[in-house]
Amino acid sequence: MTPAARVSAAIEVIDAIERERRPAADALKSWGLAHRFAGSGDRAAIAGLVYDALRRRASSAHLMGAETPRAIVLGMLRRERDHDTDAIAKLCDGARFAPAPLTEDERKHLDVADLSGAPAHVAGDYPEWLDPYFNASFGDERAAEGAALASRAPLDLRVNTLKGERDEAAAMLADLKPDATRWSPWGLRIRLSAEAKSPPIHAEPAFLKGFVEVQDEGSQLAALFSGAKPGEQVLDLCAGAGGKTLALAAMMQSKGQLFATDDDKRRLAPIHDRLKRSGARNAQVRTPKSIGSEIDDLKGHMDLVLIDAPCTGTGAWRRNPDAKWRMRPGALEQRVKEQAEILDRALTFVKPGGRIAYITCSVLDQENGAQVRSFLGRHGGWALVPPVDVAGALGERAFMFSKAARLAPEGILMTPRLTDTDGFFVSLLRHTG
Numbered sequence: 503m504t505p506a507a508r509v510s511a512a513i514e515v516i517d518a519i520e521r522e523r524r525p526a527a528d529a530l531k532s533w534g535l536a537h538r539f540a541g542s543g544d545r546a547a548i549a550g551l552v553y554d555a556l557r558r559r560a561s562s563a564h565l566m567g568a569e570t571p572r573a574i575v576l577g578m579l580r581r582e583r584d585h586d587t588d589a590i591a592k593l594c595d596g597a598r599f600a601p602a603p604l605t606e607d608e609r610k611h612l613d614v615a616d617l618s619g620a621p622a623h624v625a626g627d628y629p630e631w632l633d634p635y636f637n638a639s640f641g642d643e644r645a646a647e648g649a650a651l652a653s654r655a656p657l658d659l660r661v662n663t664l665k666g667e668r669d670e671a672a673a674m675l676a677d678l679k680p681d682a683t684r685w686s687p688w689g690l691r692i693r694l695s696a697e698a699k700s701p702p703i704h705a706e707p708a709f710l711k712g713f714v715e716v717q718d719e720g721s722q723l724a725a726l727f728s729g730a731k732p733g734e735q736v737l738d739l740c741a742g743a744g745g746k747t748l749a750l751a752a753m754m755q756s757k758g759q760l761f762a763t764d765d766d767k768r769r770l771a772p773i774h775d776r777l778k779r780s781g782a783r784n785a786q787v788r789t790p791k792s793i794g795s796e797i798d799d800l801k802g803h804m805d806l807v808l809i810d811a812p813c814t815g816t817g818a819w820r821r822n823p824d825a826k827w828r829m830r831p832g833a834l835e836q837r838v839k840e841q842a843e844i845l846d847r848a849l850t851f852v853k854p855g856g857r858i859a860y861i862t863c864s865v866l867d868q869e870n871g872a873q874v875r876s877f878l879g880r881h882g883g884w885a886l887v888p889p890v891d892v893a894g895a896l897g898e899r900a901f902m903f904s905k906a907a908r909l910a911p912e913g914i915l916m917t918p919r920l921t922d923t924d925g926f927f928v929s930l931l932r933h934t935g
């Protein structure tokens with residue numbers, strides 16, 4: 503397919519997403535099935551255009567003065583791909599399979615490409631109803647934080663120290679030119695260009711042999727900040743597919759006991775293969791039962807309970823750009839309620855002097871600082887571990903990290919703009935009796 507035909511296809515897919523209110527991945531799949539002549543390179547390039555347009559949907563529409571799928575894609579080419587008006591006009595030449603030629607009005611908007619005066623939710627590309635929440639979290643910085651959350655994410659890998667060191671894994675993946683991550687001692691980062699297909703990391707020997715796992719640097723740091731140590735009794739209460747569990751197992755060097763559970767057994771399913779590949783020897787998966795509790799015997803025995811809480815996922819919008827436009831206010835309320843229930847349940851598993859690591863991949867204070875304050879209001883005998891001490895887990899990098907991230911009394915907030923990671927919040931609470 504020509505570059506112009508790919509742009510036409512992206513406009514068609516955005517149209518299907520908007521008209522049929524479908525997730526982007528679904529609409530792209532249907533388009534691929536209906537256009538079997540398109541090769542994998544074409545499909546990847548079209549997906550790249552579609553996701554970039556969704557990232558910058560509000561600002562692209564503002565720039566073009568229109569909200570049509572065509573306007574959103576053209577505005578994105580200007581904003582995200584840095585094409586000037588002439589380059590866009592070349593793609594839109596009206597030839598067979600190419601988009602129709604630019605109108606005078608479109609040319610004018612592309613030439614001016616001005617976002618000054620745009621409201622924060624437009625410049626920051628997030629839903630308008632979230633503006634008060636973004637304002638509460640970021641104040642005047644909210645447009646810049648939103649814009650960073652709308653940017654493309656790199657591919658981050660966590661090196662499994664049960665198998666080898668970071669340098670060894672980097673050498674195994676030399677073709678992909680990974681860099682060591684700035685903060686995480688275990689991270690490798692692969693930067694992808696806009697047109698590039700994601701490398702098939704799951705087919706790499708380094709992956710198949712368990713040397714690396716795919717995990718955003720922010721998620722790696724969230725696990726690191728829990729301070730899990732060899733010999734401890736640790737419960738990962740919302741383990742899902744096991745991203746944090748695997749990092750905890752490596753931190754514990756297979757010593758002590760690590761229990762992983764989740765209230766949804768389907769989400770937990772991939773953890774078995776992942777643990778096997780990792781070589782971890784101290785992890786037990788407790789699959790939920792329909793009657794009774796699978797973890798009652800752990801009550802009062804844990805040194806650490808890690809809660810990687812169900813949340814709005816606002817911090818992970820870089821990886822899921824259409825989710826932000828589908829998010830509804832009811833979802834925030836629901837997550838806040840679930841988080842409070844999980845926190846209240848978690849404390850029953852902690853032994854005297856033990857701790858809870860509360861983690862979200864959200865940037866909204868309701869799910870983060872406010873949730874922790876509310877927990878402390880409901881339960882006596884708990885104290886916050888000062889975030890500066892928590893960040894101390896980074897050793898010599900702790901000072902710079904503490905300047906980059908947002909350290910509030912309740913916990914540490916990372917964002918793409920502050921730390922160049924996904925958005926994560928981590929709070930460490932200690933039982934004081």
Ligand SMILES: C[S@@+](CC[C@H](N)C(=O)[O-])C[C@H]1O[C@@H](n2cnc3c(N)ncnc32)[C@H](O)[C@@H]1O
Nearest residue numbers: 740741742744745746764765766769810811812
């Ligand atoms: C953010 S995800 C976990 C991601 C996972 N820890 C990782 O690092 O890959 C949140 C998880 O919480 C689970 N969850 C939701 N409500 C729960 C509850 N009441 N108890 C335990 N797990 C719950 C969800 O099924 C989901 O898998």
